[in-house]
Amino acid sequence: MTKEPMTMYSVAFYGKGGIGKSTVSSNVSFALSSKGKVLHIGCDPKSDSTRILLPGRKQKTVLRAFQEGVGVSFEDVALIGKGGVVCIEAGGPEPGVGCAGRGIITAFDLLKEDIFQSVDPDYRILDVLGDVVCGGFAIPMRSDYSDAIVIVTSGEFMSLYAANNILRGVKALGGDTERVLGIVANLRGLEGERAILERFAELVDIPIISVIPRSGEINDCEKENSPILEMFPESGIADSIEAIADRIERASKGEQRLYRACPVADDELETMVRGQIIEADRKKTRKSCSRSGKHIETCCAAGAVDIGYYVDSIDILLHSPRSCAYIFSSFHDRMYSNDAGLRTFRICPSGEAMHCTEITDSNSIFGGAEILRGKLEEMASRGSTDIMVITTCMAGIIGDDVANICRSFESTHPSVTVVPVLCDGNVRGDMGEGLYMASVAMLRYVDMSVEPSPDHVNILGMSFMKLSYRKKMDALKGLLGLFGLKINCMFIGGCTLEDIRNLRKGSVNLIMSNVRMARDLAEEVRRIAGIDYLDSPAPIGYAGTVEWIRRLASLTGTESRIQHTLFQLESKYSEIIGRYRPILKDKRVAIHCNAPADISWAVDTILDLGMHIDQISFDQSQGKRPRSYCVGDHGLEVLFPCTDVEAKSRLMDDPPDLVISRSPVLKTLECSHMGLTDGFFALSGIEDLCRKISDEIILGGRSGWEVRP
Incomplete structure (x- = not known):
């Protein structure tokens, strides 16, 4: 229902320090100046909120006037800025002394007594530091000082953490009252940042009312002390600012709804950022930000590093503490040394490709941009021409603009290609997500002039x-x-x-x-x-291979070749089955899988061998129901859910000749046992399965032999 317009509509802008709320709020004040009289109050000890509204003019803060002991008057602390905006800065103590929160309380007490009555604005904009919502900094969000709250945030974890804390403050002061106007997404240029912000907005059930992209236009306006609408009135950023002002105007007339503050627990917020499935009590099923849809199992950066080991002649630079590099390289070298097959695909031991910026505690405070630049210079001087830069948790937390650093380095080193992979440790997802991100990043090397063969x-x-x-x-x-x-x-x-x-x-x-x-x-x-x-x-298996051949032939235009190919395939399959069928015909088999899997190729093969399948069962350890294609269209009953113990109890009275399962429980049955192989492509997997079944039934189990892989 539309309410009567208010004499003054007050909006408090909150956000993490340095997130850009002063830039946003002062530009919004300028935009609102075309709609009515605006009072803009900076509530940050830095006293820089009104800078673009008062270019080159110094302003006495409320607390400085109070400290001087001469009284606080409108003439002392208020200046008229661009657009006729009335500008006031609350001020604060010197860094490291006093209590800034207490200063905000004192400043608002003084303003309430005198200044607020002197201005009589249509709109009041409060720009408030939101890192720590203590009692003092929470004053502007109280209902007697503000009608609505706007939260400015980026997609960085600490910015979202501050935004969630601000919502806690709003809820503590107003309970379930609808006070929040919305979220302003002030982007930092992170990969996938908008998606992260959208997930956060969904999680706290508050809309994003404007998106401000990272742009040099904002920096130009800051340098010139000029509002966006004055310097770049036709820009997309100007449109974003006007969208906020328009929403405030509609809210002042009761035409725009506000939202209840619904903060979440810290672990729930961290879970959202990490990409895990959230079971929030909101009667919604929220999707994972991890492409795998699973809980985080490994580190995203570890997956990206793994990709670097698969590509010859690229150097890996891990922007991380030394410990991360040690863990990743040790993991890789252990696998490289122990698995001869793996060395077919991984190019070299980690020592030949791994480099690290070795972020320290000091860097975590003052930033690691310089050591990253220095390490890139060092690698280039040693002959590195292709470098993959992978970020870990610490690099993400301190907010180094790694992508921009890499671009800048390339501009001054034209013979060097630097590919950033912004994993930020496990913030972007699990190891699989890192594999994906690094693979996509490597597409930068593709030569688009190459013609297909x-x-x-x-x-x-x-x-x-x-x-x-x-x-x-x-x-x-x-x-x-x-x-x-x-x-x-x-x-x-x-x-x-x-x-x-x-x-x-x-x-x-x-x-x-x-x-x-x-x-x-x-x-x-x-x-x-x-x-x-x-x-x-x-494909694995005969039927899957036939279908795959038909589809590939259609895609490559080689349909004319497939008849002979399919004939060869059928002949080979018949030869394999014919070789093992006399040995295995009428033997009985039971299959038990600890998780749902597609075993149709194995079921087809077993039945074609003339064997009988007594039982097929799946456990529910992964929480998924086996799909119909898991066993093929043979009318076989599938037991689900079925634990190892239940599967064994059904077979105890009359054990089959062979149990195909990796369960230790089922291995206690008096019969032969084997695990289901992963299979090889085409018919190789079928031949491998037939051979193993034959070996187990002839040599294993009841005959007293145990065949070890």
Whole structure:
């Protein structure tokens, strides 16, 4: 319902120190000056809120006048600024002494007695420091001083933390009263920043009323002490400022609703920023910011570092404390040393590629920009020409503008390419998100002038599926050889920068796993490099391979080749089944999986071998229900949920010949046992499964043999 216009409408702007609320609020005051008389009061001890409204003019603060002991009058503390805005600064004590919060209380007591009655404005704008909402700094948000609250924030964690604390203050003072006008998103240029702010706005149930992009126009106005609307009246930022002023005007007339303060617990806020699923008591299901949709398991920066190890001739610079570099490099070297297959894809030990800025406690206070620049200079002087800069938690917390530092360094070192990956540790997500972010960042090297070759393809998502066995690669190459296709680039897995530059030589991209990040990467490659992809992972099993061949042939225009290919495939499959069927026919099998998985290829193979499946069961450890395709269309009953103990109890009276499961509980049954293999591409996985089943039934279990992998 519309209410009568108020004599004066007061709005308090709150936000973390340095977030830009003084710039925003003073520009809003200038915008409102065309709608009525405006009183602008700076409530920060720095006394810099009215600077662009009073260019070059010094102003006595309320507390300085009070300190001088001569009384506080309108003439002493008020100046008329641009647009006719009446400007006042509350002031505060010298840094390190006194209590600024108490100073705000005193200043408002003095203003209330005299100054407020002298001005009689239509709008009053209060610019308040919001890092610590103590009793003093909370005074301007009280209902007798402000009608509405505007929160200015960026997508940085500490800025959001301050915004959430401000909401706590509003709630403490006003309970469930609707006092918040909205959120102003003052962007810092972080990757994915708008998405983070949108998630925060959804979490606290308060809308974003204006988005102010990071722009040099604001810096130009600050240098000239000029409002945006005066210096750049046709700019997008001017539109953003006017949007805030218009909303305040509508709110003063009762035409714009306000919102209740709904702060969240610190751990819930941190969970949102980290990307975990939030079970907030708001009768909503909130989505994860992690692409995997899972809780954080590993560090995003660790995933990005991992990508660096997959690419030859790129150096990794970790903007982090020394301990992060030690942890990441130790993890990598342990895997590199212990797994010969992994060395097929990881290029070198970490010591040959890892560098670190070694952020210290001092840097965390004063910033790490200079040590980052210094380390880049050092690496360039030693011959590094391609550098991937990866940020960790500390770099994100102290707010170093890493992307801008990298651009600036490149501008003065044209022979060096610096690729920033702004993980900020685990703030952006888990290890999988880091793999994705670094992979997308590497697309910068793609040479768009390269023409596609019809007989070459790219392999995407190598690192997402831990493709670490030569046998898998041999199987994949054999499958592609059926079409006369060759691998151009394994993006990213054991490739060089030259391979990435020539990525467009591959006419089609093939994704290696069914995880969402592999598909997201394929979408990004299509958007940036213009290469289409086959929306189906490399297949395991006969039926999946046949379908995959048909789809790939359609995409590559090689339909004329597939009849002979399919005939060869069918003949090979029949030969494999025919070799093992006499041994395994009429044997009984039970399958139990500790988590839902697609086992249709294995079920198809087992049935084609003439074996009988007594039981298929899935545990619910991952909280997911197995989908219909998990076992194929054979009319088989699927037990779900079914624990290991329940699966065993159903089989105890009449154990099958073989139990396929990794459960220690089921291994106590008197029969042969084996774990279900991950499988290799095309028919290689089928042959591997048949061989293992045959070995286990003939040599394992009841015969007293135990076959170890």
